[in-house]
Amino acid sequence: MSRIPRLPALFFALVIGALAFVPYLVGPYGVTLMIGMLGYVTLASAWAMFSGPTRYVSLATVAFFGIGAYTVAVFSESLSYPLLLLVAAAIGLVVAIVVGLSTLRLAGVYFVIFTFGLAELVRQLVTWYEVNMTGTLGRYIFLPVTPEGIYWQLLALATVTFLLSFAIGRSRFGLALKVIGDDEVVARHCGIDIARLKLALFALSSVIITLVGAIQAPRWTYVEPSIAFNPTVSFLTLIMALLGGANRLYGPIFGAVPLFLLFEWLSANFPNHYSIILGLLFIAIVFVLPRGVLAFAEEHWSRWRRPAIKPAAGGAQ
Template sequence: MKSVLSLQVALFVVIVAALAFLPVFASPYGLTLMIGMLGYVTLATAWALFSGPTRYVSLATVAFFGIGAYTVAVFSESMAYPLLLLVSAAIGLLVASVVGFATLRLAGVYFVIFTFGLAELIRQLVTWYEVNMTGTLGRYIFLPVTPEGIYWQLLGLAAITFAISWGVGRSRIGLALKVIGDDEVVAAHCGINVARVKLALFAVSSTIITLVGAIQAPRWTYVEPVIAFNPTVSFLTLIMALLGGANRLTGPLLGAVPLFLLFEWLSANFPNHYSIILGLLFIAIVFILPRGVLAFAEENWKRWRRHEVKTVPGVAE
């Protein structure tokens, strides 16, 4: 068991190290593509960290992503860049703690509606503040951060997110989350502090998402609420996590990479029909692959193996 674990860790380190060298050989467009892909891989993995085991479908991804981006925009001229990231993470953690404490008692469609409304509420509040208090609608970001620096930061954050997800899955809190996802009443009777466990994972997940927005903010140079709080971010993250399998460690990765490339191609070739295609794809994934690609492949493998056993002469069912 320890040898297998050591092999997994070594393989993970080798993959991360190899990815760290990619910017040296990539073209400017390729680097931009990898930054976007890494961003969504991290978002989908962070989303699945909480929503995967608990089955709470959150559409608040863009709320925290936008908080991170706008925090960098507001304080970029008065703080050093490392401090900007720390402040962004602290604000994301604070907002997630307040929101989680007030709303994680909701479930089902009520939680989905609230999280979607939260993102829109924050966008409207930021817009109102900018227009009425500062007299403008957007802010410029001039930071000495190169595309390579953004890529390496996102790669480090993605690696940390995977490590957290892996650690949670093997811990008692991971088991508690699975019980909560199956039945919260049973979880409470088992002695699990349901509210505390959900709040802790929601806060960690939201803080990571906030950092993704903060790290990517310098890419835009100019940020306004419509850009930072674009609801498409929430829906893309959700689709990617669901496609790969939100309750599997590598599920979000398997969903994020191909879908990001597909969305890039669609937005470039079908800009007027992009939203329609996105909606149809989302419906198709929910109906055809509700548990993700990994679960679908596993189920079909087991079905094929049972069929093979049945067709072997002399083997009883």
């Protein structure tokens, strides 16, 4: 098993403290950029928390992200903001349990197809309800939440997600999940409760993703299904996690930060070709860096550090 680098607690605290002061050092555009970056760091980390060890490729990210955003939009006028986040998390948890109980028995391409269909089904249901029941296609959000407040909330959620991934990866729970990812038959014979472990981790990951959507919802002011349930969110999250390495603790961070900046530049400079470039980049990552950039760097670093074997004196020439 490859060694996962350990980040000293003091250095980690200093990094989080420095990031907390970013809004005081950058302008409005910088805060907006950091909100988007932290959002995808958290999404990729939450996705990798489940899909990394279990190797279940989920495309349902945007379904839970949209549920969080729409929960805030629907109840923003009747509930206080902290209660809104709790309600969004509760709804995300219930949906995750229902979906997990019915789909985690699937594997491979069947699970991928189902999760992609789930995201589209939720979007269509919300659209139908808005058009036929409320007579509108979107909702306005007026909450006293500043961009700086959104940034600090996402920073806190990203920190909690990272610490949870750290704790799970070094626990018996995380070891059992890795066994499940390697071979579910072996895991079953070892006495591991596969269904319960997968369901628990899928629910935890989904709640975090739901909270990302709920926290970011006030920045849009106006939310409609095409915004909240944009399938690009699922694909970007997947690409970011795969680039960094879904099985590495820091993988989602190393994948999300550079790719988010690249996607921002591409969407601004090549808006008509953005989707094509996104697809080509995804194919390139799968073929060139199937295990992520961190695993690629570790392998080549080990080869470079490995000393050359010298023939023994007097040996055969």
